[in-house]
Amino acid sequence: MKLYDSQGAPNPRRVRMFMAEKGISCENQQFNIVKGENLDPAFLAKSPRGMLPALELDDGTVIDETIAICRYFEETQPEPPLMGTDPKSKAIITSRERQMEFDGLLSAADAFRNSFPGFAKRGLGGSVGSVEAIPALAERGKAMVSRFYENLDKQLANSTYVAGDEFSIADITALCSIDFAQGAARVPMPESCKNLRRWYDAVSARPSAKA
Amino acid sequence: MKLYDSQGAPNPRRVRMFMAEKGISCENQQFNIVKGENLDPAFLAKSPRGMLPALELDDGTVIDETIAICRYFEETQPEPPLMGTDPKSKAIITSRERQMEFDGLLSAADAFRNSFPGFAKRGLGGSVGSVEAIPALAERGKAMVSRFYENLDKQLANSTYVAGDEFSIADITALCSIDFAQGAARVPMPESCKNLRRWYDAVSARPSAKA
Known part of the structure; x- marks a missing residue:
């Protein structure tokens, strides 16, 4: 599992903070958005919208959108619950x-x-x-x-x-x-x-x- | 349960279509957004952002945002699943x-x-x-x-x-x-x-x- 991340940008921080609350960590690759590194063809081949954060699962599936990545972690590791319990x-x-x-x-x-x-x-x-x-x-x-x-x-x-x-x-x-x-x-x-x-x-x- | 709704607007339709797929129905109150009926003080007292759709639960809780209302229905009536199964x-x-x-x-x-x-x-x-x-x-x-x-x-x-x-x-x-x-x-x-x-x-x- 690998997080495509950008220190300093707000959406990647939402995911990092969510992971930290749950004690989850994984491989991390940093991109400088201002320099346009998220528009590099190698990344766009994996995640065509070029948005950060994105999460690559071990089977190669790449998920973008902060809330979708958080949903994955909430389902795979429910404790502590951060998205409600009923x-x-x-x-x-x-x-x-x-x-x-x-x-x-x-x-x-x-x-x-x-x-x-x-x-x-x-x-x-x-x-x-x-x-x-x-x-x-x-x-x-x-x-x-x-x-x-x-x-x-x-x-x-x-x-x-x-x-x-x-x-x-x-x-x-x-x-x-x-x-x-x-x-x-x-x-x-x-x-x-x-x-x-x-x-x-x-x-x-x-x-x-x-x- | 009551849906605050607006025929013709896209977000309320998302909820109505989601409900129809699950066979859910409830009381419905229509608002004309172009006429500004969603900004009526009586509605804003219930749902301060004045956004449609909104769902009022039987205990008086009012939930706005389409995806939050759909989440409620997905949890209370999981079949057929519309938001994934794993x-x-x-x-x-x-x-x-x-x-x-x-x-x-x-x-x-x-x-x-x-x-x-x-x-x-x-x-x-x-x-x-x-x-x-x-x-x-x-x-x-x-x-x-x-x-x-x-x-x-x-x-x-x-x-x-x-x-x-x-x-x-x-x-x-x-x-x-x-x-x-x-x-x-x-x-x-x-x-x-x-x-x-x-x-x-x-x-x-x-x-x-x-x-």
């Missing part, structure tokens, strides 16, 4: 995880990819070819990240973790989204978001956050 | 389903929401407030839909269904994406995509496609 908790965690991704991570990605000079012709990730950055989309992304912080702060007034009282994959996606939003997309968490800060400090202190 | 098939179906959503449905949504006059100030779905449409994003979306058709056509040269030899949720997302892309986003499937057409005709003929 129909209702599985649905709630899936919903909250998606909210973190769509409202947080995708907004930050819009902000970063459409403003970073190195991606001026790479407005979308992977092997889609030349895609012009759209400055208005970077602005929209930044505004949506700010909204995401405010909403998550309100929600965390009523729960320890993003999807309730238990740590889950929704917290992993939220943390990786926020660190990416604050770093690459340059939208800091507001000081006023006290609930968010309490949660952020707690989740950042988990050993898996260093993965 | 770790590898679950991961592959999740991956392919995500590819259909990200490469197909989100591209079509970018094309539609940023060109439809009724959404000139509603460039994003749900309760995000006023968001200006971005014409360049509509153009990017159309180009990405065309690319999606070509890629899926190539993939379907080697498999009966989107994620292999079995019908799955990946086919549901693909069909709903394509019908939305051809209709609302006005990007027709190319005549040259013979494999795609073969698959499209077969999946469109399933009774669930009328849901």
